[in-house]
Amino acid sequence: MWQIKTNHLTYVYDKKDPNHYDALSDVSLEIKKGDLVCIVGKTGSGKSTLVQTFNNLISPTSGYCQVENFYITSDKKLKKELLKNQDKSVIEENKHVARLRRKVGLVFQFPEYQLFAETIIKDVMFGPKNFGLKEEEAKEVAKKSLIEVGIPESYFEKSPFELSGGEKRRVAIAGIIASDPDILVLDEPTAGLDPNGKIEIMNLIKRFHEKGRTIIIVTHDMNLVLNFAKTVIVLNDGKLIEVTSPEKLFQSPDIEKYSLEIPTLFKFINLLKNDGFAGNLSEIYDFDTLIKRIYEAKYE
Amino acid sequence: MSLAIEVKNLNFSYDSEEGVQTIKNVSFSIEKGQYVSLIGHNGSGKSTLAKLLAYLLEPASGEIYVDGIRVNEKNIREIRQTIGVVFQNPDNQFIGSTVEGDIAFGLENRAVPREKMIELVKKYSRLVGMDKFLNKSPDELSGGQKQRVAIAGILALGLKIIIFDEATSMLDPEGVEDIKKLIFEMKKEDPELTFVSITHDIEEAYLSDKVIILNSGEKYMEGVPEDVFADEDKIKSIGLDIPFVLQVKNALKKKGIETPKNIRTIEELSNYLCGK
Numbered sequence: 001m002w003q004i005k006t007n008h009l010t011y012v013y014d015k016k017d018p019n020h021y022d023a024l025s026d027v028s029l030e031i032k033k034g035d036l037v038c039i040v041g042k043t044g045s046g047k048s049t050l051v052q053t054f055n056n057l058i059s060p061t062s063g064y065c066q067v068e069n070f071y072i073t074s075d076k077k078l079k080k081e082l083l084k085n086q087d088k089s090v091i092e093e094n095k096h097v098a099r100l101r102r103k104v105g106l107v108f109q110f111p112e113y114q115l116f117a118e119t120i121i122k123d124v125m126f127g128p129k130n131f132g133l134k135e136e137e138a139k140e141v142a143k144k145s146l147i148e149v150g151i152p153e154s155y156f157e158k159s160p161f162e163l164s165g166g167e168k169r170r171v172a173i174a175g176i177i178a179s180d181p182d183i184l185v186l187d188e189p190t191a192g193l194d195p196n197g198k199i200e201i202m203n204l205i206k207r208f209h210e211k212g213r214t215i216i217i218v219t220h221d222m223n224l225v226l227n228f229a230k231t232v233i234v235l236n237d238g239k240l241i242e243v244t245s246p247e248k249l250f251q252s253p254d255i256e257k258y259s260l261e262i263p264t265l266f267k268f269i270n271l272l273k274n275d276g277f278a279g280n281l282s283e284i285y286d287f288d289t290l291i292k293r294i295y296e297a298k299y300e
Numbered sequence: 301m302s303l304a305i306e307v308k309n310l311n312f313s314y315d316s317e318e319g320v321q322t323i324k325n326v327s328f329s330i331e332k333g334q335y336v337s338l339i340g341h342n343g344s345g346k347s348t349l350a351k352l353l354a355y356l357l358e359p360a361s362g363e364i365y366v367d368g369i370r371v372n373e374k375n376i377r378e379i380r381q382t383i384g385v386v387f388q389n390p391d392n393q394f395i396g397s398t399v400e401g402d403i404a405f406g407l408e409n410r411a412v413p414r415e416k417m418i419e420l421v422k423k424y425s426r427l428v429g430m431d432k433f434l435n436k437s438p439d440e441l442s443g444g445q446k447q448r449v450a451i452a453g454i455l456a457l458g459l460k461i462i463i464f465d466e467a468t469s470m471l472d473p474e475g476v477e478d479i480k481k482l483i484f485e486m487k488k489e490d491p492e493l494t495f496v497s498i499t500h501d502i503e504e505a506y507l508s509d510k511v512i513i514l515n516s517g518e519k520y521m522e523g524v525p526e527d528v529f530a531d532e533d534k535i536k537s538i539g540l541d542i543p544f545v546l547q548v549k550n551a552l553k554k555k556g557i558e559t560p561k562n563i564r565t566i567e568e569l570s571n572y573l574c575g576k
Contacts, residue, residue, distance in 0.1 A: 013440070043444045043472040109443050109470065113389055164343030192388060192469045194341040194500050196539035220472050261473035264503070264544040268566045275574035291551045294573060298557055 002030035003183065003214055004054055008063035011049055011238075015061070023049045025238040026063070031231075036215045038225045038246075041235035042259035047218045048109075050235065051185045054216070055104035056097050067183070069093050070100045102131055105181030109188045111172030112165065120146065120163075121156040124175045131179055138178075145174040149204055166197030170204065183214040190221055202228055222263045226250065226285075234258060247285060265290065302368065304461050304494035305330040305353060305383075310362035312352055322348045324517045326362075330510065332460075333491050335483075337505035337525075338498045340514035341539045346498045347387070349514065350465045353496075354385045367460060381410075384454045386467035390446030391438070393453075399425065399441070400434040403453045410457065424452040427482055429475075443470035451479060455486070463496040480504075502529075506543040506564065513540070526561070545569050 011024040024046045031037055039047045052058045053065045056072045064073035064082065069090045071082045083091055093099065108114065117123035124142035125135075133141065146156065149170040155163075160171050169189070177184065189205065190198040202224060209215045219225060225232055226246050234241040234249065236258045242249075249255060250266045262270070269281055269290065279297025284290050312323040323345050330336050340346050351357040353364060355376050364371040367382050384406075387393055396402030400421055407417045425431040428448040438446060447470050454462060462483075468476045487493050497504065505511050511528045513521040515538045521528050529535060529542050532550060536542070542550075545566050549559045563569050 042474055043442060048442065110389065113391065166342050188470070192342075192466050192500070194539060195541045197342050259472060259474040264566065268544065268548070268570065271566055271570035272574065275570045275576060277570070277574050287547070287551070291548070291555065294548075294552060295555045295557065 001033055003033040003068060004031040004216075005029070005066045006050075006053070006060075006063065007066070009050075009053065009060045009065055010062045011046075011053065011058065012061045013049075022238045024053075024060070027235075027238075027240045028063075029233060029240055029243055031214065031216065033214055034209075034212055035231050036209050036229055037217070037231045037233060038229035039216065039218045039233045039235065040220070040222070040225060040249075040258075040260055041241075044237070045235040045258075046238040047235055048187055049238075051106065051187065051216060051218055054183070054185055055101050055106050057106065067100060067104060070103075072100075098131065102179045103181055104183045104185060105176040105179060107173055107176050107184070107186040107189065109191060111176075112160075112168035115160040115168060115172060118159060119157050120151065120160050120171055123160050123171060124178050127175050128178050141178050141180075142174070145178040146171070148177065148207075149174045150200070164197075166193055166200055169193070169197075169201060173201075173204065177208065181213070183216065184208055185216045185218075187218045188220065189217060190219070190224055198224070220261070222250070222261050226263045226265075234260070302332055303329050303365065304332045304334070304367060304492075305496075306363075306365040307353075308363040308365075310349075310352065310364065311360045312348060312357060313360060314348075321360075322517050323352065323359075326514070326517075326519045328512055328519060328522050330494060330496065332494055333487070334494055334509040335487070336494075336496045336510045336512060337508040338496055338512050338514065339500065339502070339505050339540065340520070344514040345517040346514055347465050348517075350385050350387075350463050350496075350498055353463065354383055355379060356385070382459060383461040383463070384457055384459045385463040385465060386447075386450050386454050388466035388469055390443060390450045390470070393450050394438045394446055397437060398434065399430055399436050399449050402438075402449050403456055406453055406457050420456045424456040425449075427455070428452040429478065444472065444475055447471060448475070448479075455482075460492060461494045461496070463498065465498040466500070502541050502543050506545070513538075526564075 006027050006029050009024055009027040010022055012020050013023055014020055041047050053060055053072055054067060059072055059074035062075055064071055064078060071079055071094060073079050083094060115123050117126060121142055124145055125138040128138040128141045151170060160168060189201050193201060205215055229246050232244050232246055232249050241258060250262060255262055265287060269284055273281055279293055281293060284293060306329045308327050310323055310326045311321060313321045338346050352359055355371050366379050369375060371379050394402055395405050403421045403425055404417055407420060425434060428451050430445065430448050430452060447467060451467055468479050483495055499505060506525045506529060508525060511525050520538060529546055532542050548569060552559060559572060563572060
């Protein structure tokens with residue numbers, strides 16, 4: 001069952017600009033509830049624009065995005081049409097963008113740059129307070145979120161600026177999950193982190209996913225796609241190219257056409273194939289199998 | 301070859317009262333024309349070190365020499381004619397109201413004649429792929445585009461030493477490759493151009509002339525990549541990885557398959573394993 005759907009979604013940033021172009025063009029796709037989706041494509045392919053329509057941060061210029069019963073479009077006529085004959089409850093729900101934003105938590109690229117409060121706990125409380133929670137309630141929710149992202153209680157009254165890069169990012173993510181979103185969207189969550197920091201963040205995201213949340217990740221990191229994604233959405237020049245699995249994507253001859261970096265493991269396997277390696281190289285998805293196959297080719 | 305950078309017993313702490321030292325007694329040297337990768341986990345002191353080298357922070361003690369001149373508060377202006385840093389967060393360095401204005405900012409400060417300035421802005425905006433965006437304001441640009449602008453602004457200055465502090469982290473792989481190629485082209489034109497890359501990209505580090513690893517503010521290792529990455533356990537013990545080609549070579553060695561020492565790329569390793 002889908003949870004997010006886009007229907008002929010097109011987005012133009014500045015229509016008045018004589019050089020304007022479609023940042024997204026006629027994109028129709030569905031994202032299943034509970035899926036772990038990676039959205040990939042080169043810079044300017046429309047990845048970040050697409051995910052910003054999911055919580056109505058921007059509205060499609062034409063077509064629409066639908067998150068459960070919430071319709072997102074700047075085409076007023078279309079919205080009226082979509083809400084025609086709908087239940088009163090749906091019409092009422094569509095009046096409250098704040099509820100949608102609670103449902104769809106959006107973590108921007110380098111979220112740590114947006115930390116601002118004097119203490120970690122105050123920073124995380126900011127979101128829940130904005131959604132109407134009282135001071136004490138917000139504090140409780142913030143504490144729970146910080147513990148969920150692995151920040152110990154002894155840190156709560158510290159300045160967020162004293163933390164390392166990975167810790168800051170976890171605090172920033174805690175600020176978003178404090179609103180308990182059903183859908184968590186993360187734009188380049190591992191950019192700029194060291195290998196341990198990347199693993200920490202991805203394990204954290206995996207835990208959210210295991211709790212039943214839908215996870216949508218925008219990324220250039222193809223090793224992350226290979227190891228974590230269940231579904232991959234490929235965008236190129238604002239157009240949807242395909243919705244596929246990581247295994248199929250990395251073995252597709254089209255991958256280089258879309259300027260996606262093949263994970264080093266697959267790059268190496270392709271090189272061996274092209275150089276005429278005398279052994280079985282089919283269906284290798286991990287490092288240990290690769291080594292085993294090289295050994296077999298040499299000695300068996 | 302003479303030295304582009306020399307650091308002796310450098311110490312620094314953001315809050316001396318708390319006694320937490322961010323840089324602890326660090327010494328190293330970089331020769332003119334070298335491509336050096338500075339690596340280490342988040343919080344190891346890499347960015348602090350970059351700021352100290354450009355004297356954006358003042359050391360608590362120790363000495364920094366840039367192009368043979370000891371850096372101090374009196375010669376900052378002179379030093380910054382030689383060394384420049386592009387930082388990770390492009391929003392903190394975007395000064396102009398447009399792309400054109402931002403690339404021109406450093407040139408204006410150096411009183412570059414107008415005609416020359418226009419020529420340089422055109423040249424470097426084209427080289428980083430931003431020539432079609434010259435009139436755009438920063439809020440119309442993506443993070444990666446802003447990083448390209450910041451890179452153009454530094455490259456246009458014609459400095460002898462350039463430090464990239466994760467300066468391409470918001471670019472897609474094709475964009476990162478484009479910038480790397482540009483740096484190599486510039487180094488070909490000027491063999492004395494020294495480039496320091498603060499990076500998490502171990503594959504890039506493996507192809508550098510030299511690698512310096514920081515750990516908890518201290519110099520952990522320094523040397524040519526083959527020597528530094530040879531000690532897999534030492535590298536992994538501080539949460540870093542070794543390059544893929546070495547991972548394969550080491551795993552094969554454990555199974556009794558030896559590969560030549562001089563293989564540094566997956567292309568070379570594939571050729572060897574295929575008997576080419």
